[in-house]
Amino acid sequence: MTSDASTRAYRRLSVEERRSQLLDAALSLFAHRPPEEVSLDGVAEAAGVSRPLVYRYFPGGKQQLYEAALRSAAEELEQCFSEPADGPLTRRLGRALDRYLAFVDRHDTGFSALLRGGSVVETSRTSAIVDGVRRAAAEHILSHLGVTEPGTRLRMTVRMWITAVEAASLIWLDEDKQPPVDELRDWLVEQFVACLVAGAARDPETAAVVRDALARESPEEPVGALIRHVLPLLGEAGRPR
Amino acid sequence: MTSDASTRAYRRLSVEERRSQLLDAALSLFAHRPPEEVSLDGVAEAAGVSRPLVYRYFPGGKQQLYEAALRSAAEELEQCFSEPADGPLTRRLGRALDRYLAFVDRHDTGFSALLRGGSVVETSRTSAIVDGVRRAAAEHILSHLGVTEPGTRLRMTVRMWITAVEAASLIWLDEDKQPPVDELRDWLVEQFVACLVAGAARDPETAAVVRDALARESPEEPVGALIRHVLPLLGEAGRPR
Incomplete structure (x- = not known):
C-alpha cells in the first residue's frame, strides 16, 4: 500500500x-x-x-x-437507493437494502461513528448531510409506493422504519455482523411490511398503499411466506373469546 | 417568575x-x-x-x-418505564408510553436537541447517558415479555422499536404535536405488536413470546381490533393464486 x-x-x-x-x-x-x-x-x-x-x-x-468525505459517502449511499420501479415492491426494497448493507459492511466503523453522532467533529452541517440521506431514502420509498403527497401517518411509518434500519445496522455491526446479511435484509423487508400493514389499520391512505403493494406480490415472494406464518398466530388472538 | x-x-x-x-x-x-x-x-x-x-x-x-441536568432528565425518563407486571402487555406498554410522551411534551426543544445529537456540548459521556436510557427501556420491555436472556433477533426487534419511538417523537414535535398524543400512543403500541409478530415468522423465541403475549390480550383490547382490521388485508395476499 x-x-x-x-x-x-x-x-x-x-x-x-x-x-x-x-x-x-x-x-x-x-x-x-x-x-x-x-x-x-x-x-x-x-x-x-x-x-x-x-x-x-x-x-x-x-x-x-x-465534511467532504462525508458528503462523498452520502452520495455513494444515495446511489444505493436507485431502483427501477418494476416488479414486486419487496424485491425492489430487498435489492436497495442489499446495496445499503454492502455499504454498511464496507464502511463499518466510520458508519457507526457517523450515525452515533458521538463524533467530536459533528456539527449542524454534518447532521444536515446525514438527514439529507434519510430524506432521500424516504422519498425513494414513497415514490415506489406511488405516493407523491404522503399524509402524516404514512410519512411517519416510513421515517420510523428508516430509523429502525439504522439502528439495526448499528446492532448488526456490534454483533460482529450477525445474523448473515441475507437474513438481515429479509428481516428488514418483513419489518417494513409489518409496519405498513399495522399502519393500515388506522389510516385509509396507508391501507390503499398496502392493498396495492400486496397485490403486486406473488404468494411465492417472501412476503407470502411471512403472511402464512403469522396468520395462524393472529387468527387465534383476533377471534372473539 | x-x-x-x-x-x-x-x-x-x-x-x-x-x-x-x-x-x-x-x-x-x-x-x-x-x-x-x-x-x-x-x-x-x-x-x-x-x-x-x-x-x-x-x-x-x-x-x-x-451533564448533571441530562443525568437528572435521564433518571426522570427511566422512571416513566416502571410499570407493574400485571394485565395485558399492550396496556402496560400504553401506560409507559403515556408517561414517556408526557415527558417529551414537557421537554420538547431540549428533548430534540438531545436526541438529534447536534448539540455543541455533546460528548461520549452525554451519549452514554442517552444510551443508558435506551438500554433501560429495552430491559423493561424484555422483562415484561418474560425474557431474561434474549436472542439476537428478539433484542434487535425491541431495540429497533425503541429507536423508531424516538424517531416518531421527534417527528411528532416537528409536526406541532400532531396526531393527538393518545392516537400516537396507540399507533406506537400497534407498531410494536406488528414488529414482534413479523419477527415471530423467523424466530421461534419471538414466536413463543408473541403467543404468550397475545394470549393475555382480550379481543376488546386495541390489539384485537388491530388484528381484525389487518386480517382481511393479509388473508387476500397470503392466499396462493
Whole structure:
C-alpha cells in the first residue's frame, strides 16, 4: 500500500484527480476509525503526499476534509437507493437494502461513528448531510409506493422504519455482523411490511398503499411466506373469546 | 417568575436543596432551547442567584451543568418505564408510553436537541447517558415479555422499536404535536405488536413470546381490533393464486 501510494503521489494528477485521491484516502481512514482518531498526517501518509498538499486542497483542515468525505459517502449511499420501479415492491426494497448493507459492511466503523453522532467533529452541517440521506431514502420509498403527497401517518411509518434500519445496522455491526446479511435484509423487508400493514389499520391512505403493494406480490415472494406464518398466530388472538 | 426566584434566592437552602434548585432551573432552560443557547448567566438568572454561586456548585461550568441536568432528565425518563407486571402487555406498554410522551411534551426543544445529537456540548459521556436510557427501556420491555436472556433477533426487534419511538417523537414535535398524543400512543403500541409478530415468522423465541403475549390480550383490547382490521388485508395476499 505504501509503495503504491508513493508511486501515485509522484504521478502528476489533475486537480480533480488529486482531490478525489485525497477524499478516497480520507474516506477509507474515516471508515475504519472514529473521526477523532483520524489526523491530517494520517490522511497525507495514506495518500502518499505531504501534509501541506492536503492543506492546499482542504485549507479548512480536518473538519473540511471530514465534511467532504462525508458528503462523498452520502452520495455513494444515495446511489444505493436507485431502483427501477418494476416488479414486486419487496424485491425492489430487498435489492436497495442489499446495496445499503454492502455499504454498511464496507464502511463499518466510520458508519457507526457517523450515525452515533458521538463524533467530536459533528456539527449542524454534518447532521444536515446525514438527514439529507434519510430524506432521500424516504422519498425513494414513497415514490415506489406511488405516493407523491404522503399524509402524516404514512410519512411517519416510513421515517420510523428508516430509523429502525439504522439502528439495526448499528446492532448488526456490534454483533460482529450477525445474523448473515441475507437474513438481515429479509428481516428488514418483513419489518417494513409489518409496519405498513399495522399502519393500515388506522389510516385509509396507508391501507390503499398496502392493498396495492400486496397485490403486486406473488404468494411465492417472501412476503407470502411471512403472511402464512403469522396468520395462524393472529387468527387465534383476533377471534372473539 | 423573577420575583419568585429572587425570594427563593434569599432563603437559606441546604447544599442539596440548592443543587437541586440549580438543576431545575438548568433543566427548564435546556428543555426549551438548544444547549448552545443556554448560558450560565441565564441559569443564574432563572434560579435568582449569582453566577459565582452557580460556579461554586458546578465548577466545570456549563458542560458539567449540562451533564448533571441530562443525568437528572435521564433518571426522570427511566422512571416513566416502571410499570407493574400485571394485565395485558399492550396496556402496560400504553401506560409507559403515556408517561414517556408526557415527558417529551414537557421537554420538547431540549428533548430534540438531545436526541438529534447536534448539540455543541455533546460528548461520549452525554451519549452514554442517552444510551443508558435506551438500554433501560429495552430491559423493561424484555422483562415484561418474560425474557431474561434474549436472542439476537428478539433484542434487535425491541431495540429497533425503541429507536423508531424516538424517531416518531421527534417527528411528532416537528409536526406541532400532531396526531393527538393518545392516537400516537396507540399507533406506537400497534407498531410494536406488528414488529414482534413479523419477527415471530423467523424466530421461534419471538414466536413463543408473541403467543404468550397475545394470549393475555382480550379481543376488546386495541390489539384485537388491530388484528381484525389487518386480517382481511393479509388473508387476500397470503392466499396462493
